[in-house]
Each structure stands twice: as structure tokens, then as C-alpha cells.
Amino acid sequence: MTRDQSRSAVGHNVETMASAADTTRRGALPTLPFTALSPTEVFAVEDTTAQFTWRGLPDGPLRLNVHHRSGTQPIEIGAAGDSGAADVDGFAAGTGTAVDVEVDGQPITRHLVTTLGALDGPPIAKIATISDLHLGADGFGLIRQLREPNGVEPYPLRCAKAAVREAQAWGAELLVIKGDITELGMPAEWDLFDELLDDVHIPILAVPGNHDTFAKRGSLDATTELRRRGLFPEPVYATDIGGATIVMADSTVPGHSYGRLGQWTEQLVQAVDCEQPAFIFTHHHLEPWRYPHIWPPGIRKFDTRDLLPALFEANPDLVISSGHTHRNRAYRHATGLVTEVSATKDYPGVWAGYTIHASAVRQVVRRVAEPTCAAWNDRTHAVVGGIWGRWSPGSISDRSLNHAWTRTYPAVDAAGQVTTSVDSQPTSGSAPI
Numbered sequence: 549m550t551r552d553q554s555r556s557a558v559g560h561n562v563e564t565m566a567s568a569a570d571t572t573r574r575g576a577l578p579t580l581p582f583t584a585l586s587p588t589e590v591f592a593v594e595d596t597t598a599q600f601t602w603r604g605l606p607d608g609p610l611r612l613n614v615h616h617r618s619g620t621q622p623i624e625i626g627a628a629g630d631s632g633a634a635d636v637d638g639f640a641a642g643t644g645t646a647v648d649v650e651v652d653g654q655p656i657t658r659h660l661v662t663t664l665g666a667l668d669g670p671p672i673a674k675i676a677t678i679s680d681l682h683l684g685a686d687g688f689g690l691i692r693q694l695r696e697p698n699g700v701e702p703y704p705l706r707c708a709k710a711a712v713r714e715a716q717a718w719g720a721e722l723l724v725i726k727g728d729i730t731e732l733g734m735p736a737e738w739d740l741f742d743e744l745l746d747d748v749h750i751p752i753l754a755v756p757g758n759h760d761t762f763a764k765r766g767s768l769d770a771t772t773e774l775r776r777r778g779l780f781p782e783p784v785y786a787t788d789i790g791g792a793t794i795v796m797a798d799s800t801v802p803g804h805s806y807g808r809l810g811q812w813t814e815q816l817v818q819a820v821d822c823e824q825p826a827f828i829f830t831h832h833h834l835e836p837w838r839y840p841h842i843w844p845p846g847i848r849k850f851d852t853r854d855l856l857p858a859l860f861e862a863n864p865d866l867v868i869s870s871g872h873t874h875r876n877r878a879y880r881h882a883t884g885l886v887t888e889v890s891a892t893k894d895y896p897g898v899w900a901g902y903t904i905h906a907s908a909v910r911q912v913v914r915r916v917a918e919p920t921c922a923a924w925n926d927r928t929h930a931v932v933g934g935i936w937g938r939w940s941p942g943s944i945s946d947r948s949l950n951h952a953w954t955r956t957y958p959a960v961d962a963a964g965q966v967t968t969s970v971d972s973q974p975t976s977g978s979a980p981i
């Protein structure tokens with residue numbers, strides 16, 4: 549695990565400059581003084597990579613000076629100006645490396661990039677997740693006050709397309725969609741989903757979210773729409789990728805914002821009861837406390853009282869990940885890992901990658917880097933006086949982390965080759981993917 553150890557070399561002056569740029573940008577909202585975003589950030593790390601993000605910098609070429617032990621390596625990562633993100637490779641695993649950021653030769657910030665440790669052996673599989681696309685939404689904020697002009701590709705579709713494009717370039721072999729695909733389940737919104745699917749060239753699994761199942765007048769049935777596209781054969785559906793089991797679980801309660809999983813206890817336990825690591829992907833988050841304490845409501849604690857112990861008894865190497873809250877959080881439960889990953893289309897605007905090894909898994913949550921998406925998502929940080937932008941991203945240790953299995957599993961094959969095919973193993977009879 550890492551902690552964000554970034555610091556500003558010129559601190560207050562840069563913050564002030566970024567705030568001024570934010571508030572003068574077209575359509576920007578005023579923010580509270582303590583909520584201003586840093587002009588540059590290390591948003592994500594893996595073992596050898598780091599994702600840098602920036603916003604509100606003066607125009608000019610943006611350069612990193614990476615201070616390796618062997619010497620300083622200058623890396624041009626694009627033009628500063630508005631918002632952006634770039635992935636930089638070549639860091640040593642499990643170490644801290646100082647990186648200076650400069651624009652047009654002028655120093656801006658210094659970061660200490662602390663990478664995750666390397667995991668043993670080759671990856672078994674790489675999968676990516678997205679959630680809370682809200683295709684069809686036309687504004688963000690408490691009163692949907694943030695909007696874009698007509699004539700541009702709508703931000704929900706634009707951000708989702710960029711997310712799947714970037715996840716596939718990262719090497720994802722399977723795309724998992726954790727619900728809230730549409731804003732209200734309307735026919736035109738499912739048409740937008742088809743447009744997104746045209747950009748996906750790897751197998752896909754999906755579950756609906758509460759926004760897909762609100763059952764508003766004129767909306768389509770989410771189960772039917774997903775099944776029609778071959779993405780959601782059963783409410784609990786398991787498939788193998790390499791040496792891991794992927795379980796998709798429908799947590800929706802039609803017409804309601806909250807979720808439930810308790811009714812699927814038998815099917816879920818059966819699905820994860822295997823001699824390999826297992827992942828459960830679902831829409832709603834597990835509420836850790838007896839009473840709801842954040843909005844939106846998730847899966848109440850009493851609903852999973854019997855489910856969670858049974859799941860971890862059946863498989864101690866279990867990861868459960870959800871969407872719904874539009875925020876990033878991670879915590880350990882028993883021997884497993886539970887994470888929430890934020891949306892594609894509001895701050896910070898992300899997708900998640902899971903690199904699965906025989907001994908551990910690495911989660912990395914990366915911002916959608918496409919510049920117009922980064923710019924839109926940066927605008928949305930200002931909602932609720934900027935508190936949204938402070939609350940939703942979580943810490944870097946919520947987003948980038950290694951989680952060790954309780955044991956090392958056998959290699960996928962004798963040669964240790966990465967398995968790239970996905971074999972369907974339905975738990976209760978279903979159509980093939």
C-alpha cells in the first residue's frame with residue numbers, strides 16, 4: 549500500500565494560481581478555500597507506473613524530471629493548459645522516487661512517487677471495471693447545474709468510451725460493468741449503450757444498477773436489455789478467467805435506490821466456493837455500519853449478516869467491489885478485500901484495473917485521461933462548494949493497492965503463460981456470453 553506523499557514545491561502560490569484559473573474557466577463553480585484541487589497530483593500507481601494529473605496550469609510544454617538513482621530522466625508528457633492526465637512508466641517497484649513537474653522550464657511542483665511492490669510471477673489475468681456511466685444524464689450537481697453546450701458528444705458517453713478505450717490499451721482481457729449504465733433506463737439511453745459497446749473488443753459482463761431499474765414511465769426492463777445483449781444471463785453469474793472466478797451479482801431492488809444481496813446467499817456461496825481467488829462485482833456498496841450514514845443508501849448491514857461470514861468461509865480469497873457511491877474506498881474484511889470505485893463521469897472520473905497473480909491482486913483506479921473528459925470531471929469537483937472533490941476520490945491507498953491471497957495458487961499452466969481466454973461456467977444455467 550502507498551500513501552499520497554506528494555507535496556508542492558512552491559505550495560501556496562501554485563494553489564492560488566490554480567484556484568484563480570478554476571474560477572475563471574467557463575462554467576466553473578466557486579469553491580470553498582479549503583477545497584481547491586492541487587495543480588498536479590499523482591493519482592494512481594502500480595509497481596512500475598504512475599498516473600500524473602494536472603489542471604489550471606499556464607500554457608506550455610509540461611515536463612517531468614524523474615530523479616532515478618541512476619540520474620535524472622526528463623519526460624515530456626504533453627501540453628499544460630487545461631486538465632489532463634498521463635501515465636509514466638519506468639519506476640522501480642516498491643520504492644519512492646522524487647519527480648519535479650515544470651511548465652515551459654518553470655518549476656511547478658515536486659512529488660514523491662511511491663510505487664507498489666512487485667507481485668510474484670506473471671499475471672493470471674487483467675480485468676477492468678467501470679460503473680455509474682449514467683448514459684443519458686445531461687447535468688451534474690445538486691440541481692444539475694453543471695451542463696455542457698449542445699453539439700458536443702454528451703459527457704456520460706464520452707467518458708465511458710474513453711474509459712473502455714484506456715482500459716483496453718492497459719491490457720484488460722475482460723470488462724466488468726457494475727451498474728447504473730443508464731440514467732433512467734429509457735430506450736434512447738440503451739441506444740447510447742450500444743454505441744459504447746461498439747468500442748469494446750473484449751468480453752463483457754454487466755449487472756444493472758438502481759438507475760437502470762427505477763421503472764419510470766417509458767423505461768425499458770434492464771434485465772431484458774442486458775440479456776438481449778448477452779451480458780447478464782442470471783442474477784448471480786460466475787465465469788472463470790485464467791485462475792480466478794468472476795461473479796456478477798444483481799443487487800438491485802426495482803424502484804428503489806437501496807440494494808440487497810441476502811436473497812442470493814445460496815447462489816453466491818456456491819459461486820465463490822472454489823479452489824482459486826474469487827471476485828464479486830455488484831452495484832451497491834456494503835454498508836459497514838448498522839445504520840446508513842452516507843447517501844446513497846447501499847446494502848444494509850442486516851441484509852448481509854449471514855452472507856458475508858458464509859462467503860469468506862467458502863473462499864477466504866475473495867474481493868467484493870461495488871459502484872453506486874461514486875467514491876473510492878477500500879478496506880479489509882476478514883481475509884478479503886472490499887472496495888468501492890467511483891463513476892466514469894464525475895470527479896474524479898475513473899476506471900479500475902485488477903492485475904491478478906497467483907499470490908495476490910493489484911487494484912489500480914485511474915482517472916479517465918482523455919483531455920475533454922478530464923476537463924469535465926475536474927469541473928464537477930466544485931459541486932457542494934468543492935466538498936465533492938475532496939470526498940469522492942478517497943486516498944491513493946483506497947485506489948492503488950496490493951492485496952495478498954492467503955496462499956499461493958498453482959500456476960495457470962506448466963509454462964506459466966498468461967491465460968487470455970474466458971471460459972463460461974454458469975452457476976444456474978444461462979446463455980453463453
Ligand SMILES: [Fe+2]
Pocket residue numbers: 680681682728757759872873874891
Ligand atoms: Fe450512480
